[in-house]
């Protein structure tokens with residue numbers, strides 16, 4: 001088997017001297033974690049860059065979801081709790097819920113947008129439901145207006161898994177991250193913007209931000225006061241240093257990805273099915289998923305690319321309703337079909353030209369087979 005020459009995702013590493021300049025500051029201050037200067041500055045920078053307020057940096061995207069849930073769904077309920085969510089996502093969306101003692105309740109996704117279907121949500125809600133947890137999958141905006149209406153009408157928290165939605169704008173200039181009671185982001189190494197490991201929560205209300213700030217630091221509020229049950233979910237100064245250096249080069253990263261994304265689109269859009277993008281949402285060039293007509297075509301394409309050392313990945317597989325994580329309250333046929341037929345093509349800022357051409361050729365060939 002050929003070695004992997006072109007991985008599916010390749011972490012962006014900023015110019016080393018730029019990164020080291022931030023690290024030099026850490027050595028001077030000797031303040032390594034616990035809301036240091038770089039974490040505070042990165043918080044302000046990201047709020048400005050993304051056009052949001054009430055942003056809290058945390059240790060990773062999974063804890064971002066868990067802390068958001070703790071903050072917003074703390075009111076005691078009798079018996080077991082559940083949250084309505086999508087099965088077509090990374091396992092962390094559901095495992096974060098299950099870890100917090102909230103059972104994921106799966107409803108199916110829309111076959112063109114691949115986001116959760118609002119019309120199926122209402123039937124899945126019962127007296128133990130505490131939240132809706134939709135995912136802006138591959139950065140595509142959910143039907144935010146409908147989801148908001150349902151959450152308000154039923155008195156539920158609305159927590160978006162926005163791990164893929166960094167820098168997506170909605171409705172002309174407004175950040176998609178400003179929707180919902182909270183939006184959870186992942187800054188894992190393979191994501192569009194990263195801090196090696198890291199994440200953030202964008203809250204609608206500042207009271208929730210204040211509460212979450214205590215929760216991520218063991219519930220400690222002063223030298224001798226611990227107000228509530230907390231956890232350690234803080235971001236360190238070294239991780240924040242990576243975030244600063246990446247933000248300095250964000251345009252380079254994005255423009256490189258855009259070049260690859262647009263080449264794929266030119267070469268493939270007439271031959272293969274793509275995700276239907278929300279007409280009011282901007283593209284962030286984080287992923288390029290394609291949908292084959294059946295599993296056999298998908299397999300053929302994946303093997304053909306692999307024979308050239310190019311790695312295309314099945315995202316998201318398996319459909320999470322097939323794992324013992326939660327419960328299905330409806331058919332999840334579309335999610336299962338997409339889990340079988342969708343491939344994410346290699347996307348990072350410097351995918352080589354030969355690989356782009358090979359990907360296009362092999363995907364078209366498989367799709368025509």
Ligand SMILES: *Cc1c(COP(=O)(O)O)cnc(C)c1O
Nearest residue numbers: 060061062090092093163186188
């Ligand atoms: C990456 C990802 C997460 C988890 O983020 P980590 O930072 O790796 O913990 C959660 N949800 C989705 C949809 C993701 O892609």
